[in-house]
Amino acid sequence: MSKNLFDKIWDLHTVKTLPTGQTQLFIGLHLIHEVTSPQAFAMLRERGLSVLRPDRTFATVDHIVPTDDQARPYSDDLAEKMMQALEKNTEENDIEFFNLESGMQGIVHVIGPELGLTQPGMTIACGDSHTSTHGAFGAIGFGVGTTQIRDILATQTMALSKPKVRKLQFNGTLSAGVTSKDLILYLISKLGVNGGIGFAYEYAGPAIEALDMEARMSICNMSIEGGARVGYINPDQTTYDYLEGRQYVPKGEAFDKAVAFWKSMASDGDSEYDEIMTFDAGDIEPMVTWGINPGQAVGVSQSLPELANCSDDERATAAMAYEHMGFTPGQPMAGAKIDVAFIGSCTNGRISDLRAAAVVAKGRRVAPGVRAFVVPGSMQVAIQAREEGLDKIFEEAGFQWRRAGCSMCLAMNPDKLQGRELSASSSNRNFIGRQGSPTGRTLLMSPAMVAAAAIAGKVVDVRTL
């Protein structure tokens, strides 16, 4: 029988059906970090349970790490406590911890793929909603809460209800200067931030197949912003080429065997889906969010929507967005003056993102009054960027070159907006207060668009720079 990748992975990892009707699903890779795991370890201790598969559990520290002064103890006492808790929990339970001394530290969704831990055909869980990122490899990544982390630590399984699968077919090709970030922002603007509730998304079609792995990750990463907990792309030669030679990927003959398994997990040509929707990638231009959720986005050449044209469901949120952002319906998106530019995050903090931003920054200067940051997604991304001289390009242009972490995507470290600052950001959420100031404002866009906004001091179409 023809099956899609989601169903194949689900069936392969099913332990049993639970009395509630949920499926007990085996988790092949469990990634943990400092924010959502300490309470789960405490629950295990209370129950006298141990970690069942420390060999399938890997840790890193990302949300709270300072990106400037990383000397211990951290100046933020609470951050220091969280770091110590993770050190203790990983050591006591014999879990590999990619800490700052390892040279492999970074955002959990950057290092998983980078180390080759993330592979096609796997189930992957992490206490972080952007675990959908790993779907770019033809894996199924679930963001989970702390109680589920407890379950996975104790049993390497979790209880889940099977979602439906929606195939999103992107025909045509993306225009020059339009990125996968624009594609996913476009999709969310069309389907809404709740459009994917109850679904796993399969991204498919020639426009998706043409993307490199890092571009694919940006798409799967933001599945959750459209309401879909899971998003994936079928593995292909691009996937296998990316993985070959990475630390946790089988070598030699074993690699060939792995590829054969990975190929077998891809959706069959005539697979069935609960829904199929088709888009033309050629319709997409560089996208910018103007509001307080990722669905409130327009093309950079467009004007902001009139409240009268919003659906009944969207109108109240749009009105709240206008009040918070200080924008006016009908005003053009381009030209909005920015205060801060942030390039980084699990959405767009990889080497290709930094390269794209550096192309724009090279030989130019950040506009006066704009604070601009580049925060690599991992220590390995930082090393590669330095080898290519990208750090110099950014610094010469007036960007601050920082160390790896989540940084201003959610501002759990010292990097924050001040007051009502308006930020052009390559991250994934423009929720009120998300970047560390309750009155701060965020415009989501691609890394190249952020670099262009930093140079111009306002939102501009990067293609015209």
Next chain:
Amino acid sequence: MTTELQRRQVTGTGIPVPGNDIDTDRIIPARFMKCVTFEGLEQYVFYDVRFDAEGQPKTHPFNEARYQKGSVLIVNKNFGCGSSREHAPQALVRFGMRAVIGESFAEIFAGNCTALGIPAVTASAQDIAALMEVVEKAPSTAITLDLDAKTATFSDLSIAIDLPESSRQSLVEGAWDTTAQLLDKKAIAGAAGRIPYMTWSV
């Protein structure tokens, strides 16, 4: 009869928090997640919409005296969207919430609620509007969510509610704490043995 570990019925007064797409950053801003336990999170629930920069209360249902006894949170669409942080339902529970009723929920949020024994149930937009109106006019109105009958009753009204059958079962049977149900080491080892990559070495 409902034991302590069963959630066949939940009765309480309501707190309406209207608006679609209320995200988890709004429910609990990230800066309050710098903690290694969930203790004390109730102080920070909806913090940035409840308090201004000086810490002075703003207009918000969670600040209103008339709703302080409320334990049934009433919301609109896509409540709890965004991050997977369990800190969000933890903060709500610690503030006193025992159930959430809304038009729809983000999936991870709803799952996190169930895992804590908190029913997150849906109702039609029209019924939610009616419920909010009743509670705003008479905050002491008792609301009873009946997970067997799948109804919410208040005043002289009864509305249909829904939730995933697996969540309903785990709540009514008091089986939302899943660790013990999952801890079948033989079955787990059997499953792992069938998965090709589990035997690969690098």
